[in-house]
Amino acid sequence: MRGITCAAVIFSVPVAALAADPVLFESKNVSVTASDVRADSLRLPPEMRPLVLSRPETVTQIASNLYIRRALAERAVAEGLAKDPDVEAALRIARDKVLSDAMLEKIDKKHSPSAEALEALAREAYKVKPERFKLPEQVKVRHILISGKTPEARAQAEKVLADLKAGADFAKLAKEMSADPGSAQKGGDLDPFSKGRMVPDFESAAFALEKPGALSGVVETQFGYHIIQLQERISTGVRSFDEVKPELLLEARTKFTQDARVAEAEQYQREGKANKEAIDSFSAGFKKTQ
Structure with a gap:
């Protein structure tokens, strides 16, 4: 039942949402909406999304790809593949990835530093290792x-x-x-x-x-x-701070993001533990097939 539930979550769209969600690509039984394309664009860096979604030809290609994927998925459900244990597990993992990525994006926003803090870090990096910016x-x-x-x-x-x-x-x-x-x-x-x-x-x-x-x-x-x-x-010379400021700001923002993500991951790591006996048994099963 869990596999069928996961499939329903991924493949179904509420009727009320459909009414307000324009269909971008469709056939008799399958459709792709604007919200589907927006959701798919979440895999892109935030700064790239407007560039991609502002081009009708790109949106058409994305919608077409999603349509083919959805049509195949609907066929898989109809033929009972969603009940396969491996497929059920893959659906759970796919769901986990979508939700964990959304959570990480929320964490990134929560820990997003101010412009002043970023510039201070950038200036500090410029002072600490001036050899990085030496011009040959x-x-x-x-x-x-x-x-x-x-x-x-x-x-x-x-x-x-x-x-x-x-x-x-x-x-x-x-x-x-x-x-x-x-x-x-x-x-x-x-x-x-x-x-x-x-x-x-x-x-x-x-x-x-x-x-x-x-x-x-x-x-x-x-x-x-x-x-x-x-x-x-x-x-030879040294590039000025203004010349390297954009890359230093990006480095500082990336460090903030990575530090926040690592802190979250370490918290969960402390709470969980590996089941060594189960892992050894799992791996042993594959060694026998080699």
């Missing part, structure tokens, strides 16, 4: 890539380098000659980067350049041959 040295360069590994490609790269040393315009040559589609039309410009972001030979050559305007030799990588010009060396 970066270089800003531009390059011309001659693709291929042939002697002809190497000779072409040497010719480009000679032209640059003779005063040719780097940006113009990059637009005309470079095989890098991401930077060629920008005159060869690359975004600033720190060590560990580029292939080793390119990185070594770029960081070896000391003064803006300095040219590398012909640098070979798996992409072909590069000529690199330094535009700027960007010294």
Whole structure:
């Protein structure tokens, strides 16, 4: 009987609720309502729910998925699967999860800290470990890539380098000659980067350049041959509090939430105890089948 009761709780909807709850997807025997879609959205982070539910095409897909699931569930009940002991247990676990998740969300709201408390924690975290926010040295360069590994490609790269040393315009040559589609039309410009972001030979050559305007030799990588010009060396520094404030506030809020949840879990853990004899017997039954 418990399985039938659980199935009824999950699959039935009061008539009064249906009257005020618009149907979003239906067939002759099965329907999905707005409240079903809202309930399903609870699995998403709160900040994402409005983004998802404000898109009709997404709501349609969610409602369609729920409809298929509900149709299969109704068929399972009709064919007596809800009376299967394993299914009964799974229904109880599903119910427990829905209710426990709702309780955790209530706990989160109850222990939600004030904006002032969050900022104080964020500032403290910023002061305690400033090394977290250290900016590594970066270089800003531009390059011309001659693709291929042939002697002809190497000779072409040497010719480009000679032209640059003779005063040719780097940006113009990059637009005309470079095989890098991401930077060629920008005159060869690359975004600033720190060590560990580029292939080793390119990185070594770029960081070896000391003064803006300095040219590398012909640098070979798996992409072909590069000529690199330094535009700027960007010294190490520390990101300001305002730059890292959003991530620190998120960390502080997450810690508040986790601490509250852990406290609740520990309380229940103290009240309960494992039945070692029953657990050993349960596990032994599976060992025999191996």
